[in-house]
Amino acid sequence: MPDNAFDLGETADYETLAARFRPIFERIKAGAVQRERDRALPFEQIEWLKQARFGAVRFPVSAGGHGASIPQLTRLLIELSTADSNITQALRGHFAFAEDRLVAPPGPGRDAWWARFAAGEIAGNAWSEIGDVLLGETNTKVTPGEQPGTFYVSGQKYYSTGSIFADWVDLYAQRVDTGEFVIAAVDARDQGVTHFDDWDGFGQRTTGSGTSTYDRVPVPEENLIPFDTRFRYQTAFYQLFHLATLAGIAHAAADELAARVRARTRTFSHGNAPTYAQDPQIQQVVGEVTAAAFAAEAIALRAAEDVQRAYEAALADDPERDRQANIAAELATGKGQVVATNLVVQATSKLFDALGASGVRADAGLDRFWRNARTVSSHNPTVFKAKVIGDNAINGTEPVYVWAIGTSPQAGR
Known part of the structure; x- marks a missing residue:
């Protein structure tokens, strides 16, 4: 194995690991409805997670992290999303950048990022324009x-998820001197950086996913990371966050739903039982929604196993194993999205x-469940995921691991 390999197993018992964060998740949950109603960004709540070093959960214990595997991270994210799904989305960019630095070759640059994350610092995401x-x-x-x-970066990004809360920004850019596409890791609080909370979607309204502008922001040369070195399973990792x-x-x-039915005293004259909680048709609806939640979690955890294997392959000196593991991870998260999207969108309407x-x-505030599920499911259209899955099943076509969005060169022709 290469010299940047370390313990690949689950180095922490999950219940012990989760116990560190569950009290914070409960505090986050307590104000979730009010934040949603007021569109109040969760600065304080994310600060609680930073102080608990939640952003370092994947890093080795020896480096100040918590030693979590990808399936364990996924379970934590499901618990966090149960409390407030907007915060999970706000941290998605951080965990992807942290994962890239986790599997990066050893050296002073990598070690500096490990130390920052172990100290509680987090990164935001700014790729799309x-x-x-x-x-x-x-x-x-x-x-x-x-x-x-010396280098400077200038530009404007939309969907800058989490950057408004962050210490650093994972910024996709292009060098004018070489033409190379890079990640410019910039100080999120530099005077040349401006964050706007202008995301106008009907869901995920407190994720900080608005516009960010960069006006000659300095970036050290060691923070210009060639994009073609980005961890290969990044797309599957990003999609795993949506599943969680x-x-x-x-x-x-x-x-x-179960709590509201349990507490309800009013019922209908044409119902099926003397109390609402005893009505078998109402019980059926609660059962269907609960079953959908069970299935959605099972899908996420199953996909997490494939992403974990892609991570392990990234640290092994075996290109074919790496290729096959990445194919499996991409297909697993894609299949999961195609099914989980319908399950959860229907359940939150039902x-x-x-x-x-x-x-x-x-x-x-019960509409927040459907609005947030529908919005998170729209970021990466499942119709394209289904097409990729079908093309692979029929023709053996390898998935595209990194894709982009922008104006078509054919537009207007």
């Missing part, structure tokens, strides 16, 4: 400075069948 950017290109540029070894988020949303919806008109009152 809107407007006139061509597919496969980026308008965000890195320019050499006047002094040798969907599972958590379903669990939260099922829990709240819950209203058991609650009647009182369930749609704004103060209940």
